[in-house]
Amino acid sequence: xxxxxxxxxxxxxxxxxxxxxxxHHFERAANKLKISRQIRSWLxxxxxxxxxxLPVIMDDxxxxxxxxYRVQHNNARGPHKGGIRYHPEVSIxxxxxxxxxMTWKTALLNLPLGGAKGGVVCDAKNxxxxxxxxxxxxxxxxxxxxxxxxxxxxxxxxxxxENVMAWMMDEYSKLSGFNPAVVTGKPVxxxxxxxxLDATGRGVAIIVEQWAGDCxxxxxxxxxxxxxxxxxxxxxxxxxxxxGCRVIAVSDTGAAALNEDGLDLDRLLRHKExxxxxxxxxxxxxxESEEIFDIECDFLIPAALENAITKDNVGKIKARAIFEAxxxxxxxxxxxxxxxxxxxxxxxxxxxxxxVVVSYFEWVQNLQQFTWSEEQVDTELYRKMxxxxxxxxxxxxxxxxxxxxxxxxxxxxxxxxAARTRGAY
Ligand code: NAD
Numbered sequence: 564x565x566x567x568x569x570x571x572x573x574x575x576x577x578x579x580x581x582x583x584x585x586x587h588h589f590e591r592a593a594n595k596l597k598i599s600r601q602i603r604s605w606l607x608x609x610x611x612x613x614x615x616x617l618p619v620i621m622d623d624x625x626x627x628x629x630x631x632y633r634v635q636h637n638n639a640r641g642p643h644k645g646g647i648r649y650h651p652e653v654s655i656x657x658x659x660x661x662x663x664x665m666t667w668k669t670a671l672l673n674l675p676l677g678g679a680k681g682g683v684v685c686d687a688k689n690x691x692x693x694x695x696x697x698x699x700x701x702x703x704x705x706x707x708x709x710x711x712x713x714x715x716x717x718x719x720x721x722x723x724x725e726n727v728m729a730w731m732m733d734e735y736s737k738l739s740g741f742n743p744a745v746v747t748g749k750p751v752x753x754x755x756x757x758x759x760l761d762a763t764g765r766g767v768a769i770i771v772e773q774w775a776g777d778c779x780x781x782x783x784x785x786x787x788x789x790x791x792x793x794x795x796x797x798x799x800x801x802x803x804x805x806x807g808c809r810v811i812a813v814s815d816t817g818a819a820a821l822n823e824d825g826l827d828l829d830r831l832l833r834h835k836e837x838x839x840x841x842x843x844x845x846x847x848x849x850x851e852s853e854e855i856f857d858i859e860c861d862f863l864i865p866a867a868l869e870n871a872i873t874k875d876n877v878g879k880i881k882a883r884a885i886f887e888a889x890x891x892x893x894x895x896x897x898x899x900x901x902x903x904x905x906x907x908x909x910x911x912x913x914x915x916x917x918x919v920v921v922s923y924f925e926w927v928q929n930l931q932q933f934t935w936s937e938e939q940v941d942t943e944l945y946r947k948m949x950x951x952x953x954x955x956x957x958x959x960x961x962x963x964x965x966x967x968x969x970x971x972x973x974x975x976x977x978x979x980x981a982a983r984t985r986g987a988y
Contacts, residue, residue, distance in 0.1 A: 576896050578870050581660025587895045589663070592971030595964060602979050605987070606666075609659055610643075611635040615705035617683070619698045622691050629698055631683040633706045635715055636662035639981035642713050643679035644669055644919060646720030646748075647702075647727065649695075653682035661720075664890055665919070667974035668912040672951050674923045679715050681706070687722040699727050703734035710735065712744035712930065718922050719748040721793070721868070725760070729753055744929035747922035756925035757937035758944065759918075764798020764866075765941070766917015766948050767888045770909060771862055772806055773952040774884060780861070783807035788860040788882070790814050791867030792831070792841055795888050795915065799864055800828050808862070814855040816867075818842030821850060821858065856880055865892035873897060880906065887911035902965065910967035912974065913955055920947050 579587060586607060593603050617629040632655050635643040645665035648658075658680045666678025683702055687695060709715060719728055728749045735745045743754030751757060758765070775782050785808045789796045792813045800810045809825040820831060820841040827846060834844035842849045856863070856876040863882035865871040869891035872880070877897040884907040887893060893901070893908060901908055924940055959969035 576874050578873060578894055579896065580654075580656055581658075581869055581891050582656045582663070583660070584869070584891050584895050585660040585663045585667075588967060588971050589667075589975065592968050592975050595962060595968060596972055596975060596979075598975065598979055602983065605982060606637065606975065606978060607663075609634045609636045609662055610638060611709065612655065612659070613706055613709060614655060615702065617698060617701040617705060619694065619701055621694055629683050629685050629701075631681070631702045631705065632658045633681040633709065633715070633717075634658045634662040634679060635709070636678040636680075637666040637978060637982075638677035639978055639985060640670060641675040641677055642711075643715035644674075644676040644718070644922065645679035645681070646718045646918075647723045647731075648680070648682040648720040649685050649687035649722040649727075650682065651684060651686050653684050658682050661890055664912055666978060667971060668916050668919055669923075670974040670977040671912055671955070671970055672916050672920055672947055673977075674919065676716075676919070676923060679717075680720070681717055682720075692726075695727070696730050699730040700734045703731045704738075707735055707738050710745060711739070712742065712926070716744070716922075716926055717746045718918070719794075724748075724794070725750045725755060728755075744926055747925040748918075749925070754925070754929050756921055756928055756940055757935065758940035759921045759925055760794070761798040761801070762921035762940075762944060763795045763888070763915050763918035764800070765802045766920065766944060767795065767799040767864065767866070767886060767914055768802030768806055768808075769917065769945055769948045770914050770952055771803060771808070771864075771886055773949060774886075774907070774909060777956065778883075781807075785809070785861040786811045787862040787864055788812045788855060788858045789864045789866055789888075790855050790871055790892075791865065791889065792835060793866070795918075796864070796866035797828070797832060799866055799888055800826070803862075804828060811860060812850075812855055812858050813841060814852045814867075815841050817852060819850040819852050819855040819858075820844055820847040822847050862886055865889050867892070870894050872901075877901065880904075882906060884909060886914045888915050890915065898965075898967075908965070908967060910970050913951055913966070913970050916951065917944055917948060920944050 613633045661680035669676040728746045749755035812821040817840040859881040866888035871892040
């Protein structure tokens with residue numbers, strides 16, 4: 564992919580899918596690192612791609628065939644690791660990109676793991692619990708030969724949660740004996756780690772705190788706006804609130820909710836659970852979902868899906884910094900416009916890495932059959948995220964590159980070195 568200037572980006576603008584976006588960033592960082600053509604082509608393509616077709620009996624007695632994927636991108640540094648997404652727009656190319664982001668994320672955080680991702684094309688929100696369970700069990704059977712504690716360890720992502728992980732663990736254990744280390748993000752009573760449920764959101768708050776500290780700004784004088792009020796969005800809001808930051812607006816697919824004095828997050832969560840939306844909650848002004856990008860704030864936190872920030876809304880954004888809690892929320896072709904406006908973008912592979920860090924802790928606890936305290940998990944998460952933030956900022960200053968390119972450079976260097984050292988034989 565040729566390197567384009569900001570002007571070229573505007574002229575040739577289009578939305579890039581996850582795989583194209585990941586390669587776009589990879590090429591820029593690899594150019595800076597002067598990585599050889601051979602190593603580039605090795606690191607860019609996935610090691611293994613699996614497509615499965617899952618026959619599932621639906622509640623009305625009909626048979627429906629779902630298509631699912633597992634893409635294992637790279638395992639030079641350790642077993643493949645990455646979440647499972649249930650969404651109507653999942654595709655193999657989508658999952659390829661998400662899998663490569665896991666490789667860069669685990670390397671950046673210095674975890675002894677590689678990268679993978681999975682997904683099933685389905686409208687999970689409109690399926691019953693029984694249908695989801697049967698589909699999950701079929702999916703696990705279909706990919707069981709290629710996952711395992713030392714091979715590939717799935718975790719939750721969009722529309723999958725600890726129940727889905729429990730079914731996966733149970734199905735895998737039927738085939739290979741009790742084996743909780745095959746997935747992370749499990750319920751605590753089945754070998755899940757204390758602190759995993761809120762780890763990604765907590766990690767987002769840690770990164771915001773570090774960035775604010777570097778800029779010399781008091782968190783109690785700042786405001787945050789969050790797109791997406793699911794696992795990551797809610798817990799990011801919760802932990803930012805605890806640090807003193809005022810979360811003034813959040814959104815879901817249907818609406819946005821604003822209160823300039825700060826939202827009552829627990830009331831909003833209860834309202835969303837009862838009604839299915841943040842809209843109409845007492846004490847908030849309800850707005851169109853997309854209006855979330857018009858709100859002036861210090862920190863804008865996209866925590867929903869990829870391509871949230873595009874040419875349609877980039878001009879409206881009035882934030883000091885964007886913290887990418889979702890994977891790939893900023894279309895790469897509009898990023899130069901944000902830079903021109905003086906808005907810092909803190910990249911996804913750093914900002915949302917808290918989830919995989921605590922997944923790593925969960926895996927370690929399962930392998931050792933030993934449980935850590937929540938305090939130990941939180942302390943270690945804080946230490947790892949703070950150190951990764953420092954490394955990215957230092958690299959960015961040394962190399963005169965954006966935080967994103969600095970993060971990719973650090974990650975690619977590690978994976979390339981492991982791949983080279985292990986050899987291609
Ligand atoms: P989730 O399913 O719990 O929540 C997603 C939320 O986004 C939902 O509330 C949904 O309504 C909302 N949403 C979707 N489209 C939207 C739109 N256009 N506008 C506003 N809101 C919208 O998923 P999650 O686990 O919170 O994941 C969110 C993002 O974080 C994803 O990109 C995921 O890959 C990434 N991520 C998740 C984890 C994790 O541990 N769960 C870890 C790292 C990264």
